[in-house]
Structures are given as structure tokens and as C-alpha cells.
Amino acid sequence: MKRIGILSAALVLAVSSVMGQAKKPTIMVVPSDRYCISKGYMTKFDNQDIPDYKKALQNDADLRMAISKISGIMADREFPLKDLEQELRNISNESAESAMITGASGSSVAESPVDVLKRTAKADIIMDLDFSVVKQGPRNSIMYTLNGLDAYTSKNIASSTGVGSPSSAASVELLIEEAVLSHMDEFTGRLQAHFDDMFANGREVKIMVKVFDGSEVNLSDEVDYNGETNELAIFIEDWMADNTVSGRFSLSDGTENFQRYEQVRIPMYYERNGRQRAMDTRTFVNNLKKFVAESFNLESKVYMRGLGEAWLIIGEK
Amino acid sequence: MRRLIKTVALSAISMLLMCGTTNAQSRNKVRKLEYNSQYNYEVATLAVGVDGTKLVKVWGYGKKAEDAVRDAKAQGVACAIFRGFPAGSNGSAAPTPPIVTDPNAATTHEDYFVKFFEPGGKYLQYVNLSTDGVSTDRVKVNKKTYKVGVELSIAYDELRKELERQGIARKLNSGF
Known part of the structure; x- marks a missing residue:
């Protein structure tokens, strides 16, 4: 019995050292749009009303307490969260520092408009938090909703919602704390189920294939591959079928200029130099780039939108 | 004749009692299984x-x-x-x-x-x-x-x- 125990422990150690670690998604708690609108935490940008998270975090003690409680519980589960307030502060510091840095020749740090656009607070999974006080005469209760949204697939991967029992004695702060405590186990349980599914069936991501307007070929042009002549789009689709976990993906839309692949299940690991390494969408799309270059002699560019989304733009580097 | 009626009645009663005991026994068994x-x-x-x-x-x-x-x-x-x-x-x-x-x-x-x-x-x-x-x-x-x-x-x-x-x-x- 003891020998079996030692053997299985050695096996687990061997497997974990060979498998390595999968890419860990980042998670951040963000107040919902509804919450920001109802409390007036909005600002104008490009003639559009958008949530002003900085204002919300600086003025709303209840919100800060709820976020802090959720962060504490997640840290206790060994899954520390990205802090929205700190992230916003980092971004403004980063832009200030970036503007100040100059090289020996006096040149400044290169930054394209896309780089500026990408400098926003983002996470792979957004915990969309919403709560409000429901009054029933002298009694208060909390209506609470916490949604876990995958930033790339836009899917709701975990949620917990409900109205707490009314109380006339407890303060609103206490009721909010109670709501967080009440719902977190249900939420983390669903998040765990999502991760279990990810390890069993691959990570679900989104991939876009686009074409530069100066490209000589588009996706509906006919090309030759392995003695077969067909549209480029068809060969790309075949590659997706061969390289996704159990061939699971769906081509949700497409024209001669783009293909949108959703619910693409990419493997969690790939082998490089004899070792298992974590796979992300950029690495997966890079493999597609290599296929397009080697098979059709076409140049292309990989644009990364995060852990779960990447674009391949055909025609130029 | 009277003896025969008596014997039949007695056996019917004992059979009913046996059925009742068997039912009670199986009920207890099910209950025990449920509790455990x-x-x-x-x-x-x-x-x-x-x-x-x-x-x-x-x-x-x-x-x-x-x-x-x-x-x-x-x-x-x-x-x-x-x-x-x-x-x-x-x-x-x-x-x-x-x-x-x-x-x-x-x-x-x-x-x-x-x-x-x-x-x-x-x-x-x-x-x-x-x-x-x-x-x-x-x-x-x-x-x-x-x-x-x-x-x-x-x-x-x-x-x-x-x-x-x-x-x-x-x-x-x-x-x-």
C-alpha cells in the first residue's frame, strides 16, 4: 500500500513537471454599467457616456468595501485579483513616464495610436459587480449580482445573484458584506467548473482572419495546396479543424475579407524543445501564420488582443 | 365441522399476522437503509x-x-x-x-x-x-x-x- 502511495506521488510529480503550467487568466472586479449610471459615475468620451471608474472608486465607500471583500476571498482561494484602482493609477503613471523617457540621441519611446488605445485597464475575466438597496418600509435588503464575463468570448462563465433577507436592524454596509459572503462560494464553484471544462476540452477563444486592403489575395481567391485547388478560406478552415481540440470551433461569419471564428477550443499546452509549454491564442495564431506562409507563400501579421483573442491579417507583415 | 371452522379461522389469523410482521420487517429494513x-x-x-x-x-x-x-x-x-x-x-x-x-x-x-x-x-x-x-x-x-x-x-x-x-x-x- 505504502509502495503504491510513493509510486503515485512520483507519477504526479513527473506529470506536473512535464506538463508545466497553463496560462493563468487575470481577473478584475469592475462595477457594472447599471451601477455607475444609477450613482452618476459617468463621463463623456467622444460624445458618448461611459462609466467613470476612478470617480466611482474615489467616492463610493460601499463599492470599495464590496470589491475589497471579494478580492480578499479570491486571494484566500490563491487566485489574487487585479485591482481596478491600482490598474488605473498604473496606466496614468505609465503614460507620464513613457512621455518623459528619452534616449541618448534625444529620441522618445515609440508609440503608435494602437499602443495608446491598448493602454486601458483590462483583464481576461471581468467580475461585473452590481448591487442596490431595496427598501421595504423600515426594512432594507440588498439585491446583488456578480457576473463573471470572459472578455474575449463575451460569455457569462460564472454568476451568482439574489436578494438578501430584509432587515431593519442591520446597517447597509453589513448587508452588503453579508451579500458578498453569501454569494462568493456559489460564484467560485461555477468558476471552478469553467476551469475544469477548460482543462478537459481546451481553452475557448476567438480568432479573426482579416486581409490588408493592399493584399494581392483575398480569402475567396483560389489557391493550390497538396494538389488541391480551393478557396484560401477553405484551407484555413481545414487547418482550424486539424489543430483545435476535437476539431471544435465555429465559423460564425465570413466574407472575402474576413473570417470570424468563435468557440475555438485551443489546446492548453504545446511542445517546444521537448517540453510542454502553455498555449495562448497568440501562439496558436502564430502557427496559423506559419501554415499560411509555408503553404501559400503569403505574408501576414499577428495582432494580439489578449490571452483569448488574436487576429491574423493576411497580405503584409 | 366446528373443529374445521376453528382450524381454518386460526390459520387465516396466523397468516394475516405473518403478513403484517413481514411488512413491518421490510418497512424497518427500508427505514434503516434510508437512515444510513x-x-x-x-x-x-x-x-x-x-x-x-x-x-x-x-x-x-x-x-x-x-x-x-x-x-x-x-x-x-x-x-x-x-x-x-x-x-x-x-x-x-x-x-x-x-x-x-x-x-x-x-x-x-x-x-x-x-x-x-x-x-x-x-x-x-x-x-x-x-x-x-x-x-x-x-x-x-x-x-x-x-x-x-x-x-x-x-x-x-x-x-x-x-x-x-x-x-x-x-x-x-x-x-x-
Whole structure:
């Protein structure tokens, strides 16, 4: 019995050292749009009303307490969260520092408009938090909703919602704390189920294939591959079928200029130099780039939108 | 003739009695199986417990009232591990999922759980508080069985951490 125990422990150690670690998604708690609108935490940008998270975090003690409680519980589960307030502060510091840095020749740090656009607070999974006080005469209760949204697939991967029992004695702060405590186990349980599914069936991501307007070929042009002549789009689709976990993906839309692949299940690991390494969408799309270059002699560019989304733009580097 | 009628009547009565005894015996057998079933959890969530705990009411069975209380404590901890707690009535608490998601965990880790749930075993470490001294929900369901309801505060987070340490429950960050 003891020998079996030692053997299985050695096996687990061997497997974990060979498998390595999968890419860990980042998670951040963000107040919902509804919450920001109802409390007036909005600002104008490009003639559009958008949530002003900085204002919300600086003025709303209840919100800060709820976020802090959720962060504490997640840290206790060994899954520390990205802090929205700190992230916003980092971004403004980063832009200030970036503007100040100059090289020996006096040149400044290169930054394209896309780089500026990408400098926003983002996470792979957004915990969309919403709560409000429901009054029933002298009694208060909390209506609470916490949604876990995958930033790339836009899917709701975990949620917990409900109205707490009314109380006339407890303060609103206490009721909010109670709501967080009440719902977190249900939420983390669903998040765990999502991760279990990810390890069993691959990570679900989104991939876009686009074409530069100066490209000589588009996706509906006919090309030759392995003695077969067909549209480029068809060969790309075949590659997706061969390289996704159990061939699971769906081509949700497409024209001669783009293909949108959703619910693409990419493997969690790939082998490089004899070792298992974590796979992300950029690495997966890079493999597609290599296929397009080697098979059709076409140049292309990989644009990364995060852990779960990447674009391949055909025609130029 | 009279003797014949008497014999027939006697045998009919004895047969009826035998049938009754057999039915009672099978009823008792079923009841015993139900009381001892690993799937039989009679649990209600009372309210949101303080940080890391669950406040529940659990009913246990036993030949004596104190056996039933002991059973209720073990049932409460087992329910947290294998089935989770239902939502409290009137929004008093959200449902709690089971700590172990693998449906075969009880058999896979049988040695651990047998030791864990033995009388005076480690499971008692995760029962913070109980009303076993002042319980009023005590019913004698038949001549040999008591059913007792006990309010328990279960150290859910500590229990989860212990099972994660033992490799029985998966950590939220495992694999990453």
C-alpha cells in the first residue's frame, strides 16, 4: 500500500513537471454599467457616456468595501485579483513616464495610436459587480449580482445573484458584506467548473482572419495546396479543424475579407524543445501564420488582443 | 365441522399476522437503509454565517438522542463535502456548492474518509458550534430511533483547505 502511495506521488510529480503550467487568466472586479449610471459615475468620451471608474472608486465607500471583500476571498482561494484602482493609477503613471523617457540621441519611446488605445485597464475575466438597496418600509435588503464575463468570448462563465433577507436592524454596509459572503462560494464553484471544462476540452477563444486592403489575395481567391485547388478560406478552415481540440470551433461569419471564428477550443499546452509549454491564442495564431506562409507563400501579421483573442491579417507583415 | 371452522379461522389469523410482521420487517429494513444512506442529507441553511462558515440545521438519526446528535454533526460536515447546502428560505443565504466536485471522491479516498468520520474523528474540528445541548427538535420516530435537529456552524473554508491539502478537492488555481 505504502509502495503504491510513493509510486503515485512520483507519477504526479513527473506529470506536473512535464506538463508545466497553463496560462493563468487575470481577473478584475469592475462595477457594472447599471451601477455607475444609477450613482452618476459617468463621463463623456467622444460624445458618448461611459462609466467613470476612478470617480466611482474615489467616492463610493460601499463599492470599495464590496470589491475589497471579494478580492480578499479570491486571494484566500490563491487566485489574487487585479485591482481596478491600482490598474488605473498604473496606466496614468505609465503614460507620464513613457512621455518623459528619452534616449541618448534625444529620441522618445515609440508609440503608435494602437499602443495608446491598448493602454486601458483590462483583464481576461471581468467580475461585473452590481448591487442596490431595496427598501421595504423600515426594512432594507440588498439585491446583488456578480457576473463573471470572459472578455474575449463575451460569455457569462460564472454568476451568482439574489436578494438578501430584509432587515431593519442591520446597517447597509453589513448587508452588503453579508451579500458578498453569501454569494462568493456559489460564484467560485461555477468558476471552478469553467476551469475544469477548460482543462478537459481546451481553452475557448476567438480568432479573426482579416486581409490588408493592399493584399494581392483575398480569402475567396483560389489557391493550390497538396494538389488541391480551393478557396484560401477553405484551407484555413481545414487547418482550424486539424489543430483545435476535437476539431471544435465555429465559423460564425465570413466574407472575402474576413473570417470570424468563435468557440475555438485551443489546446492548453504545446511542445517546444521537448517540453510542454502553455498555449495562448497568440501562439496558436502564430502557427496559423506559419501554415499560411509555408503553404501559400503569403505574408501576414499577428495582432494580439489578449490571452483569448488574436487576429491574423493576411497580405503584409 | 366446528373443529374445521376453528382450524381454518386460526390459520387465516396466523397468516394475516405473518403478513403484517413481514411488512413491518421490510418497512424497518427500508427505514434503516434510508437512515444510513450516504445520500440522505436532511439539511436547511439558516443564514449567512460569519466569514468562512456556514450556518445550517441538520437532522440526524440514532438509537439514542445523543447518537442522533453525533450523526447530525457528521452529516453536516459530509453534506458540505459531497452535496453542498441548499439556499436559505426568503433569500437568507445563497446555495453553497460541494467542496468536492468529483462524484467518486468518497470511494476513491475511502481510507481517508473512514478515518475522518470515525467517532471522535477529525470531522469534529470543522463543527464550530452546535445546539446539541439545548436542541428542541427531538422526535422519537419509532421504538428504536430518534431524529434530532441540530443547528451547526460549519468551518467551510477550513474544511475546503484541508481537503485541498490532501489532494481530494481541486484548488481554484490548480493547473495554472
